[in-house]
Every structure is written in structure tokens, then in C-alpha cells.
Amino acid sequence: MIMKLPSPPLKALLCALAALMLGGCSIEPWVKPYERAHLADPIMSFDRNPVANGYRNHVYQIRESARGAEGGGGGGCGCN
Amino acid sequence: MAVTDTRWRYLAAGVALALVSALPGARNLFATVLPEDRADVMYHRYDGGGVEVDGPTLQVRKSIGESFSVSADYAVDSISSASVDVVSMASPYTEERTETGVSVDYLHNKTLMNLSLIKSDESDYLSETGSFSVSHDMFGDLTTVTLGYSVGNDDISRNGDEDFGETANRQNYRVSLTQVLTKDSIMGLNWETITDEGFLGSPYRSYRYLDPASEKGYSFLPESYPTTRTSNALALRLKYYLPYRAALSGEYRFFNDTWGITANNLEFAYTHPFREKWIFDIRYRYYTQDSADFYSDLFSRRQPFTYMARDKELSTFHSHTVGFGVSYEIKPDFWQFIDHGSFNLDFDYMRYSYDDFRDITEGGVAGEEPLYSYSANVIKAYFSVWY
Numbered sequence: 001m002i003m004k005l006p007s008p009p010l011k012a013l014l015c016a017l018a019a020l021m022l023g024g025c026s027i028e029p030w031v032k033p034y035e036r037a038h039l040a041d042p043i044m045s046f047d048r049n050p051v052a053n054g055y056r057n058h059v060y061q062i063r064e065s066a067r068g069a070e071g072g073g074g075g076g077c078g079c080n
Numbered sequence: 081m082a083v084t085d086t087r088w089r090y091l092a093a094g095v096a097l098a099l100v101s102a103l104p105g106a107r108n109l110f111a112t113v114l115p116e117d118r119a120d121v122m123y124h125r126y127d128g129g130g131v132e133v134d135g136p137t138l139q140v141r142k143s144i145g146e147s148f149s150v151s152a153d154y155a156v157d158s159i160s161s162a163s164v165d166v167v168s169m170a171s172p173y174t175e176e177r178t179e180t181g182v183s184v185d186y187l188h189n190k191t192l193m194n195l196s197l198i199k200s201d202e203s204d205y206l207s208e209t210g211s212f213s214v215s216h217d218m219f220g221d222l223t224t225v226t227l228g229y230s231v232g233n234d235d236i237s238r239n240g241d242e243d244f245g246e247t248a249n250r251q252n253y254r255v256s257l258t259q260v261l262t263k264d265s266i267m268g269l270n271w272e273t274i275t276d277e278g279f280l281g282s283p284y285r286s287y288r289y290l291d292p293a294s295e296k297g298y299s300f301l302p303e304s305y306p307t308t309r310t311s312n313a314l315a316l317r318l319k320y321y322l323p324y325r326a327a328l329s330g331e332y333r334f335f336n337d338t339w340g341i342t343a344n345n346l347e348f349a350y351t352h353p354f355r356e357k358w359i360f361d362i363r364y365r366y367y368t369q370d371s372a373d374f375y376s377d378l379f380s381r382r383q384p385f386t387y388m389a390r391d392k393e394l395s396t397f398h399s400h401t402v403g404f405g406v407s408y409e410i411k412p413d414f415w416q417f418i419d420h421g422s423f424n425l426d427f428d429y430m431r432y433s434y435d436d437f438r439d440i441t442e443g444g445v446a447g448e449e450p451l452y453s454y455s456a457n458v459i460k461a462y463f464s465v466w467y
Contacts, residue, residue: 029220035263038321043351043359043389046258046268047330051120051139052405052426052460055155059126059458063432065369065393066335066343068272068313071256 046071112192112217112224114149114185118466128430128456130162130172137462147188153181153198165392166450169286169300177202191216203285206235213254221260228254238283248278268317268348273310281305285387287381287390290446297446298378303389306374311337327351340373341394361405361426368398377438378447392452395433403428421465428458 030037047053053064057070118141134159141151142446155178161170183196192215200207213228230252238244256270286300293299315333322328328350335343351361372394376385405426412418431453438449 022331029222031222031260031263033221034262038264039260039266041321041325041327043325043327043353044266044319044321044398046266046319049120049424049462050465051122051137052424052462053135053463055460056428056458057124059428060125060367063393064343064367065337065339065341065372066313066333066345066367066397067311068252068274068335069254069270069315069333071268071315071317 109369110325112187112190112215114143114147114187115141115151116190116466117149118464120462120464121333122462125459126456127458128163128169129432129454130159131456133157147203148188149185149187151181151183151185153179153183156181164439164441164454165285167289170284173204177205204237204239209235209250211252223260224256224258226254226256226258228252228256230254234278236279236283241283244283246279246283248276248280250277251275264321266319268315268319270313270315272313274313276309278307279305280307280309281389282391285389285391287379287388288377288440289382289384291382298440299382301382301388303391304387305389306339306387309339310338311335311341325353335369339394341371357409359405359407359409360401361407363401363403363405365403366398367401369396371376371396371436375436377436392434392437392438395437397432397437398435399430399432401428401430417467419466421463424460424462425462426458426460426462430458431458432456 028036061067083465086348112193114312120137120139122137123134124137126132133155137153137155139151141149141155143149157177157360158174159177160172166172179200180196181196181198186193194211194215196209196214198207200209203385207333208230209230211228211230213226215224215226217224230250232250232252234250236247236248251274253273254302256268258374259267259269261267281303285303287303288298289296291299303425313333313335315331316393317329319327319329329348331345331347333343333345335341335345345365346366347363347365349361352360354360372389374385374396375389375391377390378394379385379388403426405424407422407424409420409422411420414448423465432455433449437452438447440449442450444450
């Protein structure tokens, strides 16, 4: 079995991810816990209403070829 | 070759993240928490392109002790379809889809694991999916990394044909990174690869080909799809807290697959709380895609290729969506077990315009019929409670 290297976009993603995490080991958190009031506000959530977002992704998945990386929701249905 | 390549990608992703997770500095920094205890009851309705879908959705989530959280989902889609595909090749139909799901989250040493099972059942389509994911918060809780895997098995039948029976298998691989950028901004990066194998078309749909012997100038034959598909999607999301209490967000996703489809979508949203109890949302989304290699609105002859499809979802098209949402928060004193709740109403207007899919119900010379387009309205009304 011949193993091929990952494709360039995936390689770049993995390198960026690894570099970010390695770099993070020596970095002090630049946003202190007491500075996170805005980030903790529910309006800053990527998925404030998971049920409604899941349905919205489902509607798009049925009508479009693109799928995946929705960041939550979705389900396994082949209904066309 | 494609399968070997794909497996290597997953192995590489897994090894890289396992190594990173084992780094000494990554310890003592996680602060992952269980999802909130909440329940949602939603009524949804989709109306457009000759298709009407409506029904209820219910989701309940409750933590058990300090380590477990369980949730259950139930949704029904009542479908009434007289879409352009159905009208041109068959008769309008009605059917019902039921989706049920259970999920367990487990928090251990500040690592959050999730296991979920989803079943979707229609008269001619049964789909069962199992998912597993692991999440870590790290680097002073500024970074969250999630790895996810799903496997699904579908059984496909054809109403009115006892002899027809096919299967399809699906595997999803997800990597996501959520990163706090500043005290006012956050970023999300999601990668997902999906592989399918089996019967991936529709048992009902046909492709169209030029047929001089036919009165209309064309005839139909059942579609033929490849039996494998691998797709990749990469999405970047940004959210920014404005100088006053409101949030601005943007999203871009790139998609491609082994069927030759490339798609892009871009979305912007603005969230604006009003006084203490109201939250307003407005959003705009643009989506565009190129057609699959084996798609054509009108093939030149009866059987020119091995794979042939005329599914408009595989054609070249673009869409615009404009959405609006409003939420009103309540704090009922008379239900002591409820912390707070919200009434929500969400509306989306969608417009799809096709570049190479023609509306043959309009008639005309074969291949010169007007291009198809349609608009749809999506309404979601739901009630959420936290306890």
C-alpha cells in the first residue's frame, strides 16, 4: 500500500494548528479572565440557538451540494 | 488511491493533535464545562419551489452530577412536494420524516467527550448515525480544540417497488479550533472531510437526453451516480463585540469534492440587544457552486457517459438568503425550577437561481427552456428554557 502525503491545504492547516499550539505553551494568556465579560455575553456565542441553527443547516444541506464544517447541528438524512 | 490518500490525512491529523495534547504546558489550563441545562420546543416551516415542509422539533438537555449531561432530540418533517423535478417526472407526493437522537457528554479531567446517536426515518430512507467528539480548552482557556468522528449507515428503498433496496455508508472527520483573539473578538476554524460509499443518487430521478424520436425532442432515463464521494469543507468564523452591546459576525466556507463540485459561501450577521429583554438578529448569506462533472440539464444522446445526473443540487447555481430574528427573554417567578426562558421568532427569505438547470414545465424548444429559479420562506418559532 502506497501512502501519499496530505494535500497542501491540509498540510498547511495542520502546521498552522501545531504551530499555534506549540507557541501557546510559552505564552501567557493575553486576555485575562477578568477581561472576558464581553466574550461571555451570550450574543458572542457561535451557537446561541443550537436547535434553530441545526435546522437552518439542514435546510441548506438538502438544497446545496456543500456540506460539513457547519460548526454544530446537522444530521444524517439523504432526503431530497 | 483516493481512499489511501484520505486515510493518511486522518492519521496525520490524529497524530498531530494527539502530540499537541500531550505537551506538558497544555496541562492545568483546561476549563471545559458541560453544556447548559436547557429545553427547546420549535415549530418550523419551509415553503418554496413547490415544496412545503413543517413540523415540531424538541430538544431537552440535563446534567447528571458534575460529570455527565444527557440530551434527547425529536423532530418531525411533514413534507408535501410538487417541486419542479417531481412535476416534470412524477406526481406530487406527501411523506413524513422523523428524526430522533440521544447524546451523552462526559467531563473528565477537564476533557469533554460527546457520544451521540441519530436516527432519521422516512418511508423510503432510513439513516442511522453515531458520532464521537473530544474537546479541550487550553492556553488559559483562549483555545478550544475539538476532534470529531461520525459514521452513518443508510438504507434506501423505493416506494412502490419491493425489489429495490440499496445502502450507503458515510464517515465524517472533523477538526475545529476556537480561538479568543482579543477581549472583544473570537475566531472559529472548522475542517470537515466526509466520505460516502454506496448508492448516492435518487431512486426516482431521471436524466434528460435529446431524442429526435420524441415529440418534445427529449426523453428520460434513470440517473447513474458514482458509488463513492469524498468532500472537504473549511470554514472560518469571526465574531466581534462592538463598542456598545452588540455583535458583528462573519463566516466564509470553502468546499470541494471528488465529483468536481466547488462551492463558496459568505455570511454576515449583526446581533443587537434592546433594553434588557430583547435581542434582534439580522443576517445575509451568499452561496455559489459549480456543477458536478457528470451533471447536465440535457445530455446529447441516450447514454453518452457512465455517470449521468440531472439533479439541480448538482448544477451551477447561486443563492441569496436574508434573515431576521427576534428573541424576548422571560423570568417566570411561578415556575421555580426554571431559571429563565425566551420566546424566539426567526424568518429567512431564500432565493435560488440556476445557471444550467432549465424549467421544462414552461415548455419550449429542448435545451432552450427558461432557466429555473425559485424563492422560499423559512419560519422558525421556538421557546427555550434554562433550568
